[in-house]
Amino acid sequence: MSQFELSEKNRVKRVHKRGSYDKKTVYDIVDSALIGHVGFVVNGEPFVIPTLIARQGDHLLLHGASSSRMMRHVVAGGEVSIAVTHVDGIVMARSVFHHSINYRSAVLFGTGRVVDGASKMEALRQFTEKLIPGRWDDCRLPNDVEMKATAVAEIAIDLASAKVRTGPPGDEEEDYALPYWAGVVPVRQVFGEPIADDRLPGDIATPDYVLDLINGSAK
């Protein structure tokens, strides 16, 4: 299945032409992000928490302290909505009304399931490798106490949609004659030069996979 099912829940209501239910479009947005914003309901009240995300197939992996409100909700099978957003530009139109931003956003809906037992270490490996490819084999792996303190969950992505705006402002035809500047100010996320820890011995060079991370397109 290359498209998400369309329902009232994930239907893009405003500016339909910007909406998409295409899995590749949604997953590209998710995969190029470091974090997502997880929304959930506790006692009827909304909560939104930013957290690191890593996709595996049709699941989203989350991790966190076992005792955190978000992880307790998610591992208990709670429903979540997760938004992943990239801001790409500020769009300045000749009219206030047509000001906008260029962006790529995805909103996912699903329920959580705890990842435990034999699968948990593998999920943590996938999580780490997704965020920093090459790192897992170059650091100390979790011990029993650390494994216990960390909860891992996977969210089955049941429904999702993407919404994308690109390009110049779209002004009313008669406004193009107005004497106002119009255009786009690009916005992007960039990685800077790595800052080695003060206590790092001088003979440990910055690994290639860290340089690759920086030189690749910023996540």
Add this chain to the structure above:
Amino acid sequence: MSQFELSEKNRVKRVHKRGSYDKKTVYDIVDSALIGHVGFVVNGEPFVIPTLIARQGDHLLLHGASSSRMMRHVVAGGEVSIAVTHVDGIVMARSVFHHSINYRSAVLFGTGRVVDGASKMEALRQFTEKLIPGRWDDCRLPNDVEMKATAVAEIAIDLASAKVRTGPPGDEEEDYALPYWAGVVPVRQVFGEPIADDRLPGDIATPDYVLDLINGSAK
């Protein structure tokens, strides 16, 4: 009042030392952001939507299409949770467990109220000036049809907290001897050179306030 009240709802549960209820800390995070993620509950189900934000005192202004799900919820007085997040770095520790990110995040709780009548145009002015200082007087203002299509709401910020991580990895003491690279890869959001609209007459130069926006610290 320079501090938010502390309640079960906004208490930072994990890594208390990173939490703050100081208004200035929370508002600095909000004011340096372009967007927030708004969480709300419809029929018991969670939704999260990214949207532009602008703070005015102890209120957060939101705007959007009058017909959008989020704006309908907010103008009806619905409860929201709004997260504002800046990612500042990827923190690579010697152990998987102590990997982290540097970030500044704020989570706000409140209820919405429609801004209408005489206050609405002023709220839109404040919104625009917050995001692009100087722009309001250099573009065409909304006409009646456009005003009707746009909903403006203010959220009274009842409760909030900030959570901030900065600095190098914090490894277990015995791990500092391990032969793994450790440090921080800085992440930041930057503005690029403005791209003038193709249909802009050649005699309209990029305004100073656009250059100021770019040369200022990126929002």
